[in-house]
Amino acid sequence: MKQTPQPLWLKTFTRQIQHGDVIFRALTILASLIILATFVAIGFELWQNTTLAREKFGLSFLTSDEWDPVQQQFGALPTIYGTLQTSLFALLLALPLGLGIAIFLAELAPTWLRAPLGYVVELLAAVPSVVYGLWGLYVYLPNFVKPTAQFLNGTFGFLPLFEGPVYGPSRFAASLILTIMILPTISALCRDVLLAIPNTQREAALALGATKWEMISQVLIPYGLSGILGTAILGLGRALGETIAVTMVIGNNRDLSPSILHPGYTMASIIANEFAEATEEIYLQALIEVGLVLFFITLALNVLARLLVWSVARRTPSELRA
Amino acid sequence: MKSLTNSRRHFRRRKLTNAVMLVLCALATLAAILPLVWILAYVAQEGGRFLSVEFFTQLPTPVGVPGGGVLNAIVGSAMVVAIAIVIAVPISIVAAIYAAEHPNTPLGIALRFGTDVLSGIPSIVMGIFAYTIIVLPQKHFSALSGGIALAIIMTPIVLRSTEEMLKLVPRSLREGSLALGASEWKTMWQVLLPAALNGIVTGMMLGIARVAGEAAPMIFTAFGNPFLSADLDQPIATLPHTIYVYAISPYKDWHAKAWTTALVLIVLVLGLNIIARAFTAWQLKKMGWR
Structure with a gap:
């Protein structure tokens, strides 16, 4: 009896099935797809569960400052303003500080000190948000934030940004606690950017007679600028979404006032604070819609930031620094 | 002559700027x-005051009643974190294998990005998200929804x-295994994953922390239970x-309990x-990386 030879593709296929490679690969692809699908599902679910609110308020949800659960009128402008004000102010303080730390850790500190010191700074990121809130509310606020706020109000009180009266809890308090919270993110990523810059750049600058600071400010920082920018945006994204610590120190006030020294709300903190009160569907949907806006903003910022950071990493392979 | 003093002054200013900025x-x-x-x-000082064995073994007492602990929260935290581990770790590891093996395919790039x-x-x-997919349809809060959010x-x-750890495993290990006739998944399962195991454990510990x-997320999902x-x-x-609940309450003795709970959480x-990072450092040293 003559056997017909199996075609080659069938042979390869059966061999792979027997060894389990196809199943294994299918499994890895499936897991990857589940993770990506979850991501899409987050956006879809938030969109789906805000249908009523989106139909009722439309775009005025973003531009109205009226947040009145009794009248069922909801506008998110004060919370968007609060989020942007606190996050940008925190970034304004944290970026130079974080860059300074990165420079110290990557360029200045003695070699034996770099790893432990970098590690201690990163521990700041490991402290839970709620512990920051607790410490912020009972220690940081009365001992540091309030005196600083009173000084700012006394000196620059004529500016709308620093208008009184000064209470304890305020958007200023939230900004100052956010500064500490995003500092480790910014310093660690800036350090990575600096470390990715090839040593030839440093040597060339020093050989031309630059001082160390001139090397840093005129060569390294311009070279890594897009990476530093990406880092700043990532830090901003982190600040925008920070919830519990901010909720505890910001004072939870719906008014739209320009002064940073006044109590306010951020998008994340209004959700956390008012969620338990939202018994009516439209109220609940308005809160979820605030979450939807927050999702899209952080999504856009993170995509932008990652593209920037990735572009730097691709341009300069880290092996160049040896 | 004049230009020389000028340049000297200029040089001194540059050096001064340098020193100040550094x-x-x-x-x-x-x-x-x-x-x-x-x-x-501050957490150690305030939290230490109330710390006792009862704090770990008893349920919370009402306001004003001395004593009591946070046993319910310790058990609850362990529960939701365990749910998160069970859901997240297998999927993440299997997907990480794909990301490490095929970093430049469209799916690989999409996954990493x-x-x-x-x-x-x-x-x-x-x-x-966990609220909308679980709590809303079920109409009640649950440990499961909290675990899913954390996952x-x-x-x-x-x-x-x-993924990072799999990439660090030397090529020679993989090539040796494949040359001996092992299939791809056997190479992954019996050679690469064990070699990367310590790094994976570190990642898990950081994730848990x-x-x-x-x-x-707990406000919308696990909600709390006395x-x-x-x-x-x-x-x-x-x-x-x-x-959170203790800290924003108006009661002094709940504030004290908030500090002690914070001490427990922060130590954990x-x-x-610290264990995870020390472990990695030790591991990398042993393997000859720095």
Whole structure:
């Protein structure tokens, strides 16, 4: 009896099935797809569960400052303003500080000190948000934030940004606690950017007679600028979404006032604070819609930031620094 | 002559700028360490006052009644974190294998980019998501929904650290295994994953440390429960949420309990973190990397 030879593709296929490679690969692809699908599902679910609110308020949800659960009128402008004000102010303080730390850790500190010191700074990121809130509310606020706020109000009180009266809890308090919270993110990523810059750049600058600071400010920082920018945006994204610590120190006030020294709300903190009160569907949907806006903003910022950071990493392979 | 003094002055100014800026950089580092020390010292001091064995073994007492503990929150935190581990770790590791093996296929790029972006989405959004898919249809809060929210937060951390560790395994190991006739998945399962195991464990510990401290998603999902519960389908107390509730309450003795709970949580979270990092450092040293 003559056997017909199996075609080659069938042979390869059966061999792979027997060894389990196809199943294994299918499994890895499936897991990857589940993770990506979850991501899409987050956006879809938030969109789906805000249908009523989106139909009722439309775009005025973003531009109205009226947040009145009794009248069922909801506008998110004060919370968007609060989020942007606190996050940008925190970034304004944290970026130079974080860059300074990165420079110290990557360029200045003695070699034996770099790893432990970098590690201690990163521990700041490991402290839970709620512990920051607790410490912020009972220690940081009365001992540091309030005196600083009173000084700012006394000196620059004529500016709308620093208008009184000064209470304890305020958007200023939230900004100052956010500064500490995003500092480790910014310093660690800036350090990575600096470390990715090839040593030839440093040597060339020093050989031309630059001082160390001139090397840093005129060569390294311009070279890594897009990476530093990406880092700043990532830090901003982190600040925008920070919830519990901010909720505890910001004072939870719906008014739209320009002064940073006044109590306010951020998008994340209004959700956390008012969620338990939202018994009516439209109220609940308005809160979820605030979450939807927050999702899209952080999504856009993170995509932008990652593209920037990735572009730097691709341009300069880290092996160049040896 | 004049130009010489000018250039000397110029040189002195450059050196001065240099010194000032370098000192400022060192001060910035100090400014970051200061709050860390301040927080840790304060939590240890305030939290230590109330610390006792009962704090770990008893349920909370009503306001004004002395004693009581946070046993319910300790059990609850362990529950939701365990749910998160069970869901997130297998999927993350299997997906990390794909990301490490095929980093430049469209799916590989999408996965790596997607998880990077996912790690930047606020945890409160994950809480709302878990709320809409589980709590809303079921009409009650549950430990399960809390665990799912935490699983989504944990996934990028475990995935990226597993991927990094798999990439660090020397090519020669893989080639040796394949040359001996082992199939791809056997090579992965019996050679590469064991070689990367320690790094994967580190990633898991960092992930656990991160999600164990999350309070925001718990507001919409696990919600809190004054009684001892181990039911997946019922509301459950967690340590971070307990701190939040105690801290914003108007009662002095609840504030004291908030500090002690914070001490427990911070020892747990920072402890996990320090062990994980020390473990990696030791491991890399042993393997000859720095």
